[in-house]
Amino acid sequence: MFVEKKGGKQKMIDKGTLLQQITVEAAPASHPLGNTAPCIFFPEGEQEIVEILKYARQNRMRLIPMGGGTKRGFGGVEEMADAILSLSRCSGIIEHSPGDMIVTVRPGTTVQELQNCLAEYGQMLPLDPAWPAYATVGGIVAAGDSGPKRLRYGSARDHVIAMRVVYPDGTIIRTGAKVVKNVAGYDMNKLFIGSMGTLGIISELSFKLRPLPKAERLLLLSFSEGEMDAIRGFIRSLQDSRLEPVSLELISPTLAGRLGEKPEYMLAIAFEDVESAVRYQEAWVRSCAPEASLGRTLIGREAQMWWDAFACIPPYGLEENGVETRIAMKIGSKNTDVPDIIAVCHHLGQDRGVTVEAHGGAGHGISYIFFTGGTEEELASCADATRRLAQDRGGYAIVRHAPLSLRRRIGAWGEVPAHFPLLEGIKHTIDPDRILNPGRFIGGI
Known part of the structure; x- marks a missing residue:
C-alpha cells in the first residue's frame, strides 16, 4: 500500500480492497495535548472502518479513534500513534x-x-x-x-x-x-x-x-462566602420535597462571575415539564429559599442560552498552540460532599494564585474543577491536592483535560482500581495486539 497525493489531499491506494476509496490527510507534526499521529484516516462508512482495522492489525499500526477532537487532552501519555481514525465523516x-x-x-x-x-x-x-x-x-x-x-x-x-x-x-x-x-x-x-x-x-x-419539555425555567440563587450552611440546608430541604429539578448545580464564585452573574456561590436550579408543574416548583423555591439569595429567573429561550454558555466553559481538545494552560478534573463523590468540595477547591485557587472555576451536582455528586494560569508546578500541585481531597471523602478524581507534559506528571486516572485485572483481561481478549488507543484508559490499557 502507498499514499498518492491528489488535490492537496491523499488517497490510500491498495488494489483490490476498499482502502483505495478512503481519504487520508496529513496531521500536524505535534500537538501540546499529545494523542496525535502523522496521518488521519477518514472512513465514510462501516465497511471502510473494517478495512482500516484489518490493515492496522496486519501491520501492527496503533490507531487513535477520534470524533470531533474535543477530548484529545483526556487520557494517554504517548505523544504519537501511527494514525488517527477520524469518524467525523461517518455522520448523519x-x-x-x-x-x-x-x-x-x-x-x-x-x-x-x-x-x-x-x-x-x-x-x-x-x-x-x-x-x-x-x-x-x-x-x-x-x-x-x-x-x-x-x-x-x-x-x-x-x-x-x-x-x-x-x-x-x-x-x-x-x-x-x-x-x-x-x-x-x-x-x-x-x-x-x-x-x-x-x-x-x-x-x-x-x-x-x-x-421536548413544554416549559423550562432556570432559577439562579446567590449566596455569600459565609453562607455555606444555608446552601446545605436549602439543598436538603429541596431534596426532601416532591420537586424534580433537572439540575441542582452549585457554582463557585469565580465561575459565576465568568457567566455574568454575581461572583458568589450560586445554585442553578432548572425545571423542565409542563407549564403548571414548572410554575408550581418555581413557587416552592421562591417561598422556601432564603429571600436574600433569590436572583434571576430565566424562562424558555433565555434559559437555553444560559446553558449554551455554560457548555462552553470547559477546555477542549481543539484549542491551538499558545492557549493558556488549563487542567480540567472530574470528581465523583457523595452528593452531600459537593458543597465542601466546591468551597475547598475555590479556596485552593486563592491560596496558590491559580484561577479555579468549579461546579458540582448537589444531586448526583459529579463535580468539575478547572485550573487556569500558574506554572506547571503550581497546576500539578493543585491537581494532586484535588485528588487527595476526593480520596479523603471516599471518592475519585480523574484528569479530563491537560497538556501531555502534565498528564505524564500527574496521571489521568489516579490509582489502579482493585478490579483492574478484569479490565486488563477484557482488553487482552478483544485487542491482544493493542492497536486501539493504547495507554489511553485506566492503568495504561
Missing part, C-alpha cells in the same frame, strides 16, 4: 422512529446536529455534554460524558439501547436492540460506554429519546 441519522421515540445515528454526528433534527419532531436526546457543536455522539458515549442535567435524565448509559461495534480484527458485533424494553441477556452496551475507544470502534448507535 440512519433511522428515526418518532412514534417509538428511538433514533439510530452514525458516530460522527455532532450532538447539536442531532438535537436540531430531533427538535423538528418535538423530541430530544436528553444528554447535555460540553461543546455540543463539536462533540460527537460516538465521542461522548466512548468517554462516558454527561452534564448537569444528568440529575433528572441520567447519562449515556441510560439512553443507549443498541450499538454496532467493529472489533480490532474487523469483526462487526451488535449489542442491545432497537426497542426501549430489552431485558434479555447481558447489557453489552455498557462494556463500551466509557471505554475510551480501547475495545472497538462504534459504527452505529441507537438512543431512546424524550419529548
Whole structure:
C-alpha cells in the first residue's frame, strides 16, 4: 500500500480492497495535548472502518479513534500513534422512529446536529455534554460524558439501547436492540460506554429519546462566602420535597462571575415539564429559599442560552498552540460532599494564585474543577491536592483535560482500581495486539 497525493489531499491506494476509496490527510507534526499521529484516516462508512482495522492489525499500526477532537487532552501519555481514525465523516441519522421515540445515528454526528433534527419532531436526546457543536455522539458515549442535567435524565448509559461495534480484527458485533424494553441477556452496551475507544470502534448507535419539555425555567440563587450552611440546608430541604429539578448545580464564585452573574456561590436550579408543574416548583423555591439569595429567573429561550454558555466553559481538545494552560478534573463523590468540595477547591485557587472555576451536582455528586494560569508546578500541585481531597471523602478524581507534559506528571486516572485485572483481561481478549488507543484508559490499557 502507498499514499498518492491528489488535490492537496491523499488517497490510500491498495488494489483490490476498499482502502483505495478512503481519504487520508496529513496531521500536524505535534500537538501540546499529545494523542496525535502523522496521518488521519477518514472512513465514510462501516465497511471502510473494517478495512482500516484489518490493515492496522496486519501491520501492527496503533490507531487513535477520534470524533470531533474535543477530548484529545483526556487520557494517554504517548505523544504519537501511527494514525488517527477520524469518524467525523461517518455522520448523519440512519433511522428515526418518532412514534417509538428511538433514533439510530452514525458516530460522527455532532450532538447539536442531532438535537436540531430531533427538535423538528418535538423530541430530544436528553444528554447535555460540553461543546455540543463539536462533540460527537460516538465521542461522548466512548468517554462516558454527561452534564448537569444528568440529575433528572441520567447519562449515556441510560439512553443507549443498541450499538454496532467493529472489533480490532474487523469483526462487526451488535449489542442491545432497537426497542426501549430489552431485558434479555447481558447489557453489552455498557462494556463500551466509557471505554475510551480501547475495545472497538462504534459504527452505529441507537438512543431512546424524550419529548421536548413544554416549559423550562432556570432559577439562579446567590449566596455569600459565609453562607455555606444555608446552601446545605436549602439543598436538603429541596431534596426532601416532591420537586424534580433537572439540575441542582452549585457554582463557585469565580465561575459565576465568568457567566455574568454575581461572583458568589450560586445554585442553578432548572425545571423542565409542563407549564403548571414548572410554575408550581418555581413557587416552592421562591417561598422556601432564603429571600436574600433569590436572583434571576430565566424562562424558555433565555434559559437555553444560559446553558449554551455554560457548555462552553470547559477546555477542549481543539484549542491551538499558545492557549493558556488549563487542567480540567472530574470528581465523583457523595452528593452531600459537593458543597465542601466546591468551597475547598475555590479556596485552593486563592491560596496558590491559580484561577479555579468549579461546579458540582448537589444531586448526583459529579463535580468539575478547572485550573487556569500558574506554572506547571503550581497546576500539578493543585491537581494532586484535588485528588487527595476526593480520596479523603471516599471518592475519585480523574484528569479530563491537560497538556501531555502534565498528564505524564500527574496521571489521568489516579490509582489502579482493585478490579483492574478484569479490565486488563477484557482488553487482552478483544485487542491482544493493542492497536486501539493504547495507554489511553485506566492503568495504561
